[in-house]
Amino acid sequence: MSASNPASNLTPADVAAPVVAAPRAIALVAAIELAGALFLRQFLLAEDWRVVVAMLALFGAALVAMQRRPALEARIEAAFADQARLAALLGLAIVLAFPFVLEKSTYALHLLVLAQLYAVLALALNFQLGSANIPNFATGASYGIGAYASALLAVNWDVSFWLALPAAAVVATVFGFLLGVPSMRTRDSYLALVTIAFGVVIHQLLNNLEFTGGPNGLVGIPAPELFGHSFASPLVILGYDLPAQANFYYLSALLVGIAILFARRVHDSRVGLAWNALRADELAARCQGINATWYKVLAFAVDAFLAGFAGTIYAFYVGFISPDNFTFLVSVTIMTMVIAGGMDNTLGVIVGAFLLTLLPEKLRAFSDYRILFFGVTVIAFLMIRPQGLFPQRLRRYGA
């Protein structure tokens, strides 16, 4: 298939943007990653709302600068492409070391755990919305199915977290198939409505059925254990005491890592190519022999699978779930993360998820008004940068 595309005949050097000398590229990559980490730390620890607003303005200014000077953007991109291994290793080191620089703030760690779970959800939805342009307003429902399935297993049958995790993902995937197969006859707004309806049905069932605990939800979900270490107890690493939230921080970070790896592998595979083809032109894709229905259903299943994982971790992390954690608005928020972050751009989706999770929390200074501010911010983002923070990139061939 790729042979028919002229771009694949080019050598990497033809496609590569400006060449950056190795030492400068290394410095650039390191500087950007460290600056990003420092920014996130200060943002998480900021108490004063004026600082929060100032930091948001700084972030906005950086984005504007990137948009004004495409050359700068291209240079940064080239540096990262050039030093991909270094960038990945440094990023990993930053993620591992991050809890140590948070001054043992449990609140900051809690926010990070939530942001990472949302990042997984947004990456899950990105397979559908970003890669294949299939709307899905039921990611929140899959998240809820995963959370409830694992919580029910743990509360009723004492199933351990590590068994409940895959089990819940399988349950969520089955529901994803159940939703995906019939809805493939519909498209666009009609498909959007089918997924909205599915989400509402799941939410209402969770809210009314007896074995899900009704509106009160499920309580007393035990914390997971690993090699005798309970995730509810503080984590001690090299003599340094980290709050208990750090356990879940590393767990969710691992899940994000797996999701990123998964996203990259799928993107480079035949499946990702088929999804992109469906996004570009479904009819043309069908003519090329792509089984559109199968690939669309697959997208639904993948989305539900990852969302089920995230749901399980959420349930065991918080220890208490209720139907209100998985409403239609949660699904809309995840949709917004993907659209505002940048469709089909892994980095953009993660940044979008972090931003939209942290923003309402950091705006608590405005207490009651934060939902209002959230809505206004979303509209403003969509109006100012409709293609998302980090727009879709063209597929790279070769290399």
Add this chain to the structure above:
Amino acid sequence: MAAQVAQQLLNLATLGAIYALIAVGFSLLFGVLNIIHFSHADVALTAPFLALAIVPALAGALGGAPFQAGFALAALLAIVATGFLGGILYAGIIRRFRNAPAMMALVATVALGIVLRELIRHLFPNGSNPHAIPRLVTGSVDLFGTAVPLFNLVAIAVSVLCVGGLFLVLGRTRLGLHIRAVSQDRDAARLMAISPERIFRLTFFIASAIGAVGGLFFAGYAGIVRFDFSVDVGLIGFSAAVAGGLGSMPGAIIGSLLIAGIDTLVQATVPNGASYRLVFVFLLVIAVLVFRPSGLLGRTVVEKV
């Protein structure tokens, strides 16, 4: 038994009429602008709040006029004001998304709905609490042996008038011709000296005003209104429009009656039906779309090269 059936049929017709007032707005806006205005119900349900806010001001101006008359006038003013609100929202925000991908407009209008709800909550005194809405017409008439509240009859009659009026406007007037022209082909309409922008604004005005009528009757039917009622109303109105076929006015009406039908049926027959009504409503919506992927009366789009 017969009396009970008659009572349920009346409920069905009333609910269906109220939902239809919201659903035609969704359908009309989609037909003309090709976007889903998800905050349509939030706009519509500002009307009861506006009416409540206008009443005290009017009471002073009218002096000794009876309360009913005051509220009726307030409701009329609220309907017009809501129409303008719709037009302003279009010109200020939604206009930017009229050429954007469909999902982006959908998400933007969902966010707009959040903003509208929160604004009502914060700007209206005691906005978080439910507010009582008086029924404009009280009393009942005896029809075929059952006492029928006048309110229900008025709601049905007004709904038929509004939707019938919309059909007349769309089918028989110059404005309707322009609206249909723009919905078929914006650029061709522009070449015929029709300003699409003006038509979009007017369509928003009309849809929002008709929605406002629906919002007022919904609040009156429930007896109370709260800032977040519009979430369910919006989902149901949108479902009715989509199940009927987006862009088709008769489809929106049939969809509303269908949804009102399953709603009343479930509440009347299923034990504990009130809590499961949304489950059945949305399962029906899924079923309709699985068998008729473009809605009941929607045009099936066959893509050709």
